[in-house]
Amino acid sequence: MAQIKFGTDGWRAIIAKDYTVDNVARVALATATWLKHNFKKPSVVIGHDCRFAGEMFAETTAKVLANAGIKVYIAKDFVTTPMVSLGTLRQKASLGVVITASHNPPSYNGFKLKGSFGGPLLPKEIQEVEDLIPEENNINLEILNFEKFIENGIIEYIDLETMYVEHVEANFDMNAIRNSDMNFAYDAMYGAGQNVMRRLLPEIDFLHCDYNPGFEGVAPEPIHRNLMEFSEMIKLAEGQINCGLATDGDADRIGLYDSNGEFVDSHHIILLLIKYLVEEKKMTGKVVNAFSVTPKVKKMCDHYGLDYQVTQIGFKYIAGVMVNEDVLLGGEESGGIAVKGHIPERDGIWMGLIIWEYMVKSGKTLEELIEEMYQIVGGFKFERIDLKLKEADKLRIMENCKNDVYKAFGDLKVNEVQTIDGFKYFFDNDEWVMIRPSGTEPVLRTYAEAATTEAAFKILEKTHATINKA
Known part of the structure; x- marks a missing residue:
């Protein structure tokens, strides 16, 4: 049997190659052992997204856990990852399990673990579960009868979608969004958000909201290059669609478009959310961002007197x-x-609804709200290019970063370097570039920020020229 290695919040692998019923059972066995070590009467909430054989893998997990005497609550149809996290918290369950590979290509599936608090299981616990994975599956799955477990009450169906809908209705002015003169659109990318969005806002425009486990061959990651059809749909509407929301395969990531079909990146979304929550909702608290997020967020936190913290990259932090x-x-x-x-x-979905509520309540377009936000932090554009390199080149460049070789990129003189997770080089005029290796593939991620898109790409061009030479 292949060794199973966990990533950020669980395991992902290619279906039928490493992601098999037997290997899912191995991970479920480790999960059962961990639960029994840590809880007197453990219980688990399980859900799956729209990927191939999701239901089968979810039922396999449920059977293994139930066989170990663990109470299981399982969603009957596909659900989003946030629904499982919310359900875990609401049921006071010990753990949540989501059968999903999130934004990965369609050939992948995965096994995400969620803590009792309703978020990603923390790194220490993730490692503990991984360490317990047996070398092979020693359970005869054929003799474990799912229906029998249901009859005995150790496995119970749970309606996570309705729970989530009620939670949304209690926290948003959904009638204001539904009855607004503004028009909205949603691209599910064939992912798990499709049903719940139809329930919440049946009158909006929908794209890729059918069951299609192959995602038409496109990885369901809500970045511009994967959303060209959605962008085009908004452009063709000629201003009749005020904002477009896209979510990934398990609906925990957001993509956003303005009325011109222009992509609005997550840096802008984060800044808009802070502005709305502080100014309109009168909320307070610390803002915590991963290292690759724009430093403009600190500028906004300073403006409102909010504490600010930067973490390593990975939502678990x-x-x-x-x-x-x-x-x-x-x-x-x-x-x-x-x-x-x-x-x-x-x-x-939750973040998209906050933005739509902001637009509706203010009566302002997304473009106007962004302009108002620029009044506080200044205008900016962010671009990212992932370089596919030979491993030797990737290692050479990272060694150069560690040894402080790069004092300038072309005519851009480095004023400061930050090294929380990767290397962030700051230049004049609030411009910066960041270099960070992927931990899983021969890819070097490069990010840049400047006043214009053209200037951001120019920084990336100069950076690539410098690192390829040195």
Whole structure:
């Protein structure tokens, strides 16, 4: 049997290669052992997204846990990751399990673990579960009868979608959004957000809201290059769609478009959310961002007198702070954002609804709200390019970063370097570039910020020229 290695908040692998029923059972066995070590009467909430055979893998997990005497609450149909996290918290369950590979390509599935607090299980516990994975599955799954477990009450169906809908209705002025003159659109990317958005806002425009486990061959990650059709749909509407929301495969990440079909990145979304929560909702608390997020967030926190903290990249680090401190917002560059009053978990739908409520309540377009935000922090554009490199080149460049080789990139003189997670080089005029290696593939991530898109790409161009030479 192959060794199973966990990533950020669990395990992901290619279906039928490493992601098999037997291997899912191995992870479920480790999960059962961990639960029994840590809880007197453990219980688990399980859900799956729209990926191939999600229901089968969820039922396999449920059977293994039930066989170990653990109470299981399982969703009947596909659900979003935030629904499982919310359900785990509401049921006072010991753990949540989501069968999902989130934004990964369609050939992948995964096994995400959620803490009893309603967010990603923290790194220490994730490691403990991984350490317990047996070398092989020693359970005969064929003799474990799912229906029998249901009859005996050890496995119980739970309606996580209705729980989530009621939670939304209690926290948003949904009638204001539904009855507004503004028009909205939603692209589910064939992911798990499709049903709940139809329930919440049946009158809006929908795209890719069908069951399609192959995602039409496109990784369900809500970044511009994967959302061209959605962007085009908004452009063709010629201003008739005021804002478009997209979410990834398990609906925990957000993508956003203005009325011109222009992509609004997560840096802008984070700043808009802070402005709305502080000014309109009169909320307070610390803001916690991953290292790759724009420093403009600190400028906004200074403006409102909010505490600000930067973490390593990975939502698990943000969640760790949110569980222990009074946090207003936690956010990542990759579209994962959480806010106070919900759960310490990324939730693309929740963030989109806050933006739509902001637009409706203010009577202002997204473009106008962004302009107002620029009055506080200044205008900016952010771009990112992932370089596919040979491992040797990747290592050489990272060694150069560590040895402080790069004093300038072309004519851009480095004024300051920050090294929380990767290397962030600051230039004049609030411009910066960041270099960070991927931990899982031969990719070097490069990020840049400047006053214009053209200037941001120019910084990336100069950076690539410098690192490829040296």
